[in-house]
Amino acid sequence: MCYDVKAQLKTQLMRAKRLGDDRAVLEIEEKLAPLTDLPLYHASGFQHPKMFIYPCQTPNLPIVATWGLIPHWVTSTAQQTAIWNKTINARGETLLEKASFREAALNNRCLIYVDGFYEHHHLNKQTYPFYIGLKNEQPMCFAGIFDVWLHPESGKEWVSFAIVTTKGNSLLQRIHNNPRLSGPRMPLILNESEANHWLLPDDEQVLSKKMAHLLNPKPEEEFVYRSVAKLRGAAYAGNIPSISDPVEYPELAFAFL
16 A cells, blocks of 8 residues: 655655746745645655645646545535545555545546655564655656535535556565565556656546556566664654664564565
8 A cells, every 4th residue: 555655845745846837836845835744754645744736737737635535425524434434545556446546546636746655564463664765766646536526515626636556566575565465455556658648638548548547556676665664553753853774673684575
């Protein structure tokens, strides 16, 4: 799955700075960045942090969105609370089959730029977090979908998103070995060409074909990884820069890899 990410402001604005208008980017940094929870050295989707996404409507300029998609048809805060933790991720294979994601997948696709993500390894009833990044040290670009929900009490518009996931590659198969899951998952990571293609408008038939091509996970050789400090419980140090620094666990020396 993908429940934990690292995302710094410079990473999230990389696409805008490369492809956007300099004055617009400066305005984003000054006016919109304070509305986010960035920098996120570690954030869980269950905390519903506010981040930047690049919507298909403005592919080179980001908007602020909350992680955990709230479908536009949700009618109450109780319904929102009930669904929110279930829409952090969206399985790419069933994207067009789920009521929560179908319309967003067809009409509201987006990109999410992060430094990397975290997954947990299970051993002897203990969990050990790993940080996963790209070997070339470039930001990762996740495929995402978003929706706009009108809060029934305040009347305020909420933009929210889900990360699209796919089958885990060989690295994730070793790290993400949760015995309660049928198989490991990982974010749908896109290269630059795929990212631009993801944002193009499609009908259902074209999108289905696009998904069949994109859902092949990136190979293990493109990634680096390391065990890091605990991300859950009393030992968790919080959203601090050193949270993704390497931490060795002797018990993993022979059990992992």
